[in-house]
Amino acid sequence: xxxxxxxxxxxxxxxxxxxxxxxxxxxxxxxxxxxxxxxxxxxxxxxxxxxxxxxxxxxxxxxxxxxxxxxxxxxxxxxxxxxxxxxxxxxxxxxxxxxxxxxxxxxxxxxxxxxxxxxxxxxxxxxxxxxxxxxxxxxxxxxxxxxxxxxxxxxxxxxxxx
Numbered sequence: 001x002x003x004x005x006x007x008x009x010x011x012x013x014x015x016x017x018x019x020x021x022x023x024x025x026x027x028x029x030x031x032x033x034x035x036x037x038x039x040x041x042x043x044x045x046x047x048x049x050x051x052x053x054x055x056x057x058x059x060x061x062x063x064x065x066x067x068x069x070x071x072x073x074x075x076x077x078x079x080x081x082x083x084x085x086x087x088x089x090x091x092x093x094x095x096x097x098x099x100x101x102x103x104x105x106x107x108x109x110x111x112x113x114x115x116x117x118x119x120x121x122x123x124x125x126x127x128x129x130x131x132x133x134x135x136x137x138x139x140x141x142x143x144x145x146x147x148x149x150x151x152x153x154x155x156x157x158x159x160x161x162x
């Protein structure tokens with residue numbers, strides 16, 4: 001069954017919680033999350049979102065996001081090296097006018113994980129933390145949005161926290 005939660009409630013959640021929202025949705029989380037992120041971030045003028053490619057799940061996130069708005073892979077990528085490393089946080093290219101920067105925090109297929117997240121300055125940082133959420137202490141204040149498929153660390157499917 002699909003949730004009836006719409007973009008207005010996402011916007012309200014962000015406004016009242018300063019970007020940290022504890023909501024749970026049923027079903028696969030990425031389509032709902034990208035719809036919410038694009039409605040929230042891109043509603044202020046159609047800005048471009050910046051995606052950092054570090055593995056299979058970041059590629060899937062990029063493909064899903066391309067359905068909703070303008071996307072660039074400008075942040076950084078380890079694709080040319082077959083995702084055998086995470087780009088150093090200082091190498092991430094951010095213009096400053098992006099709607100948000102997206103990354104996948106842990107890439108289980110390639111065995112890579114962000115040890116330190118890039119400083120995106122005033123550009124909101126969005127993270128898919130499906131495979132490592134609640135696995136270690138995390139300074140959540142650096143993120144505008146964290147989402148995850150709960151089946152790995154938070155419980156059984158089809159719950160998806162946002």
